[in-house]
Amino acid sequence: MSHMKPDSNSPLSFPLTLKFEEVVYKVRVGEEGWLSSCYGGGQKNVNEKSILNGISGVVSPGEMLAMLGPSGSGKTTLLTALGGRLTGKLSGKITYNGQPFSGSVKRRTGFVTQHDVLYPHLTVTETLVFTALLRLPGSLTKAEKVSQARSVMEQLGLDRVAQSMIGGPLFRGLSGGERKRVSIGLEMLVNPSLLLVDEPTSGLDSTTALRIMRILRGLAVDGGRTVVVTIHQPSNRIYNMFDKLVVLSEGSPIYYGQGSLVLDYFSSIGFSFPVSVNPAELLLDLANGIPPDSEQPVENGVELECRKSVKEKLISAYNKNISNKLKEELLSINDNRNNSNSSVLSNAEKKKKKRRKEEWCTNWWEQFTVLLRRGLKERRYDSFNNLRIFQVISVASLGGLLWWHTPQSHIQDRVSLLFFFSVFWGFYPLYNAVFTFPQERSMLIKERSSGMYRLSSYFLARTAGDLPMELGLPTAFVVIIYWMGGLKADPATFVLSLIVVLYSVLVAQSLGLAVGAILMDVKQATTLASVTTLIFLVAGGYYVQQIPSFIVWLKYLSYSYYCYKLLLNVQFDENDRYQCPDGTTCRVADYPAIKSVGFTDVWMDVGIMALMLVGYRLIAYLALRRLSPR
Incomplete structure (x- = not known):
């Protein structure tokens, strides 16, 4: 993987195909009473709640996949699982060029959280330079690492605010869009093959949100990266940037495929859309169980049952029309990918001692x-x-x-x-x-x-x-x-x-x-x-x-x-x-x-x-x- 040229137009030496099959994630709800645990009597109040229910998909280099759905639908949980950061009862299969998550994949993955976690008293330059000194390999000199940090700043349009502090709740600093670009820049320092971004447009105005998404689109198309984003309700212009969509409803998939085919698919299963309406808004309604011809009703008992019925119909249609075809697609990609790129990771897995030495980029x-x-x-300006x-x-x-x-x-x-x-x-x-x-x-x-x-x-x-x-x-x-x-x-x-x-x-x-x-x-x-x-x-x-x-x-x-x-x-x-x-x-x-x-x-x-x-x-x-x- 090239570290010296983080520009989005530079080709990657390690393109990465992300594939996830039947991903299921459950959490424990409630606790077992101490009397039950001590004496074995009584009923255990421990239940399992499904957060993700059999979600599958694939993203290839140069593509941007968007996960859509209302709040609580499991978008962030799935993204966290794809980034290898989810612990607990996770089942299914997630592979990267046909191989499981490993240290080599981790170093080629960038993960941008929804909330920008940054030190408020550091400047933009300091934030990126310190991260470059820590994340870039020891084979690069300090000057080369600093140069790469400045290159990323220029690429993301941050050179104008290079000496500005990040800012925080107690004092003014960068705007929301600038902070989001800094967060993306921190991950772009390592020239990642896989970039996972959680709610990149959250809290931003439409113009700033569009600019952020254009940057991510360029990183995918021009740089050959695999980009996955979660998004709540994109505008029409942002929606058209996505190559593929995964639409979730309460942790279950109701659509997977190209964004341009959404209207045709849902029309074929009985949900007709007006052509002039933003598809993302209608997808969000469907994920909430609201059909296109329905007004926003009061949430009474009858309406809740109606919504539940709509969701069940959508999940059933997905299993009938999309699930089997998707399995065939995943199987064919697995065969092709195993013959081409998996050998790179296989060779790395064989060299355990060398991999341990390379676990950290710096000593x-x-x-x-x-x-x-x-x-x-960071603490030089500490007001306390x-x-x-x-x-x-x-x-x-x-x-x-x-x-x-x-x-x-x-x-x-x-x-x-x-x-x-x-x-x-x-x-x-x-x-x-x-x-x-x-x-x-x-x-x-x-x-x-x-x-x-x-x-x-x-x-x-x-x-x-x-x-x-x-x-x-x-x-x-x-x-x-x-x-x-x-x-x-x-x-x-x-x-x-x-x-x-x-x-x-x-x-x-x-x-x-x-x-x-x-x-x-x-x-x-x-x-x-x-x-x-x-x-x-x-x-x-x-x-x-x-x-x-x-x-x-x-x-x-x-x-x-x-x-x-x-x-x-x-x-x-x-x-x-x-x-x-x-x-x-x-x-x-x-x-x-x-x-x-x-x-x-x-x-x-x-x-x-x-x-x-x-x-x-x-x-x-x-x-x-x-x-x-x-």
């Missing part, structure tokens, strides 16, 4: 560096950064004023300041970290489905990109409040205190990443984080010194407890003295808030926090693997 380090640079550029800086500096300054030059004799105030360190930097990084992966879920699924990078390179790049802000803010915080609060004026003690706080920040961030990755829901994650921080606050060793034995284990789960204990060990020695209320001097080790924690097992505490840091991040990584595509 791990390149993926990590590109993802790290992209992440830093200035707010977070103001928040931390304000809290540090106010805290410094409240604990202003605390005398050495006021041990309670000094201990409370250290506990404030451990608590504030126990919950602040946690709350910030829980948003990390839920906010990037769609992007992660999309890019991992395209085989852009390893999960490990993304995970480390994403977490490393947050470190400057995550470590910079607590450093500024400690610098301000430490000296204002009158803690031990010793540089070594200050440095050790800072290290302990930063160590605690990393552990808290790790827990936040794990919670966010497991739940993948911001509301649920923040709720769980609130409960967790409250427990850690109470069990941190300051508020309650004598925790009942049956629940004392809670404090050993609290990293705030270990941070508090380490800070006490840095600031005080067990033989230090302080002035008691009666005027005598007492040992620091005997002060209740310190005695309950103690000065022993310091290195064990450091090790436990290290286990938490590594363990929480490992849990987060394993949780993200659930999102990994097939």
Whole structure:
């Protein structure tokens, strides 16, 4: 496959014929009650619902197939299945040049989702260049990859907005049509043999929609690509661009064939159309069970039965008039294709070791560096950064004023300041970290489905990109409040205190990443984080010194407890003295808030926090693997 010439007029070295036969997809509806599963009694409330019912078709290079149907008819589900991205109870046969879905097919397939999943703060150039650096093979130089990205921009008419940000809900950027072209451009970078596009005209005005469809038509006809699109209700001009149609009604096919033969077919089975009407509108009515001569009636019981009857008649006519002929067509194409192109994939399947090496277009380090640079550029305009800086500096300054030059004799105030360190930097990084992966879920699924990078390179790049802000803010915080609060004026003690706080920040961030990755829901994650921080606050060793034995284990789960204990060990020695209320001097080790924690097992505490840091991040990584595509 040529990577250097993505132009739609350049011939493909690997034309691909897509064939799907009797595709059926079912999902489980309802759940089995826990009483039934435990005791075997009662009725199981588990049913299967058919989403796709025996859909067949074929698309050859240079053709554009459109899937039409109302919302919920199964168009997107079928497209996802054709792209090798659908998991679950899928049956039937989907082949690519006579071979099943494989890594080589995956690298030759472009998939454009209905909703444009893009980073809002990146420019068009940055979006395409970073993707080119990740998706194009390592045999190309960086300059060649950048050149290809610019070539795609020019081909899609994006050069005028090259330096414009994508934009998002909070600030203006590209128009809807421009964003859709960027999404198509991301897939065109790899010069795909098969291009699957979900609802490319959704939310666009008629002029923009027509322009997008002309681009896709050119990619098919001029570039020899196999293009499949789902579309809800195309205009007459867009309808005439399609070579073939698949019309779906509640997951069942009611038509397959050329768009120009639609009127003749439905007239032959008793549904006459006015010649002047857009066929797509009438097809949509039929898919909803509304015959051409019917007005839009009220959906009462009689009307629903009538619609059901129309749908059953259409499905029966399809099985009688189209299904058998289509099977013969698929069989003949299979024979021809096996003799011509399947050998290319067969040879690739025999070379397993080589294929494993080619599973990723770039090596791990390149993926990590590109993802790290992209992440830093995306978050450079993060509106929350200035707010977070103001928040931390304000809290540090106010805290410094409240604990202003605390005398050495006021041990309670000094201990409370250290506990404030451990608590504030126990919950602040946690709350910030829980948003990390839920906010990037769609992007992660999309890019991992395209085989852009390893999960490990993304995970480390994403977490490393947050470190400057995550470590910079607590450093500024400690610098301000430490000296204002009158803690031990010793540089070594200050440095050790800072290290302990930063160590605690990393552990808290790790827990936040794990919670966010497991739940993948911001509301649920923040709720769980609130409960967790409250427990850690109470069990941190300051508020309650004598925790009942049956629940004392809670404090050993609290990293705030270990941070508090380490800070006490840095600031005080067990033989230090302080002035008691009666005027005598007492040992620091005997002060209740310190005695309950103690000065022993310091290195064990450091090790436990290290286990938490590594363990929480490992849990987060394993949780993200659930999102990994097939």
